[in-house]
Amino acid sequence: MPCSLTRAIAFHATHRYPGGVAHGHLYQVAITVTGALDPTTRMVMALDRLDEILTEGVTVPLGGRHLHEVIPAFASGAQWPTCEAIAEWCWGAIATRLPEGVQLERVRVAEDETLWADCTGIA
Secondary structure, eight states: OEEEEEEEEEEEEEEOOTTSOOEEEEEEEEEEEEEEOOTTTOOSSOHHHHHHHHIIIIIHHHTTEEHHHHOHHHHTSSSOOOHHHHHHHHHHHHHTTSOTTOEEEEEEEEEETTEEEEEESOO
C-alpha cells in the first residue's frame, strides 16, 4: 500500500509583475512524495535525503534571489512568476532527483496565508 510524506520548506525571494515594482515574499513550499514503505525503516524515503533534494533543488537556487534572474522563463517577462509557475518549476527541480520507487505527488507554493497553488499528479 503506498503512503505519502509531506515536507514543508520556506525561502525568501523577490519578483515583479509586468509594470509593477519588485517585491518579496516568504514562500512556503510543501512537497508530497508517495511510495511504498520500506519494510525495515517504515519510511517512504529517508527524510535527510528528501531535505537534501529540497535544499539543492529549491532553497539554494531560489532563496534570497530575484526569481526573474534565476528562472529563465521569467527573465523576458513573457511568463509571470505566479505561484502556479513557481510550483511547476519546483516540480521539475524535484521530480527527477527522487529515489527509485518514490514519486512526486504534489508541490504547493504559497506566497502568503491567502494565496497558494498546487501542481499535482504522478511524474
